[in-house]
Amino acid sequence: EVQLVQSGGGLVQPGGSLRLSCGASGFTLSDYWMSWVRQAPGKGLEWVANIKQDGSDKYYVDSVKGRFTISRDNAKNSLYLQMNSLRAEDAAVYYCARGAGDYDYWGQGTLVTVSS
Amino acid sequence: DIQMTQSPSSLSASVGDRVTITCQASQDITNYLNWYQQKPGKAPKLLIYDASNLKTGVPSRFSGSGYGTDFTFTISSLQPEDIATYYCQQYDNLPPYTFGQGTKLEIK
Numbered sequence: 441e442v443q444l445v446q447s448g449g450g451l452v453q454p455g456g457s458l459r460l461s462c463g464a465s466g467f468t469l470s471d472y473w474m475s476w477v478r479q480a481p482g483k484g485l486e487w488v489a490n491i492k493q494d495g496s497d498k499y500y501v502d503s504v505k506g507r508f509t510i511s512r513d514n515a516k517n518s519l520y521l522q523m524n525s526l527r528a529e530d531a532a533v534y535y536c537a538r539g540a541g542d543y544d545y546w547g548q549g550t551l552v553t554v555s556s
Numbered sequence: 557d558i559q560m561t562q563s564p565s566s567l568s569a570s571v572g573d574r575v576t577i578t579c580q581a582s583q584d585i586t587n588y589l590n591w592y593q594q595k596p597g598k599a600p601k602l603l604i605y606d607a608s609n610l611k612t613g614v615p616s617r618f619s620g621s622g623y624g625t626d627f628t629f630t631i632s633s634l635q636p637e638d639i640a641t642y643y644c645q646q647y648d649n650l651p652p653y654t655f656g657q658g659t660k661l662e663i664k
Contacts, residue, residue, distance in 0.1 A: 475653075477600075484643065484655055484656075484657050484658045485592075485594075485600065485643055485645070485655040485658070486655065487645075487651065487652050487653045487654060487655065489651075490651060490653075499650065499651035499652070500651075501651070501652045502557075502652075535599055535600075540647070541588065541590075541645075541647025541651070541653045542590050542602065542605045542606075542645075542647055543590075543592075543600070543602055544602050544605075544611065546599035546600060546601075547599065548599060549599055
């Protein structure tokens with residue numbers, strides 16, 4: 441059974457950092473692009489970033505470029521999102537998802553709260 | 557970036573009704589269009605990919621159509637369990653792979 445299990449969310453002050461993790465099981469992570477999608481409270485879905493199977497290509501939405509870094513460790517079956525210089529507008533539920541642009545499996549979501 | 561305009565933003569319908577949601581892309585995306593269902597507190601679920609392909613296991617009352625810039629999502633006979641918010645998403649060429657604003661579907 442394909443599963444994506446997320447961890448690492450929480451409360452952080454503006455300007456702070458947080459690292460999200462997404463553990464994959466039930467499939468070979470190295471066969472798939474992986475992505476992060478977020479959803480601010482009461483709002484719609486926003487695509488954040490994705491990463492190629494071997495990590496050689498990465499793309500970001502403009503609002504997080506230079507602050508967020510997507511990475512992966514295929515040997516550890518894990519996807520990551522390092523978030524630096526966090527702003528109030530980054531507060532959201534963050535989802536990891538399998539795929540480059542069409543997402544057939546999603547993590548359970550992890551809440552990131554940015555507040556002083 | 558490609559903008560996705562989804563309508564309506566909310567919709568109230570009765571059980572058994574035919575429900576239609578539209579999504580318009582700001583430029584030609586051929587058929588690189590997905591439809592997702594999201595229930596409160598849950599992750600989105602892929603229903604339709606490549607504009608018209610039903611994901612395995614998804615009930616056949618769900619369907620999608622369209623090509624280029626104009627797309628349609630249809631529920632042929634609304635069921636109580638279909639109450640959710642629905643999103644279109646384009647994934648043409650390079651990111652960002654933008655979502656529509658969502659359509660909140662309620663039972664009348």
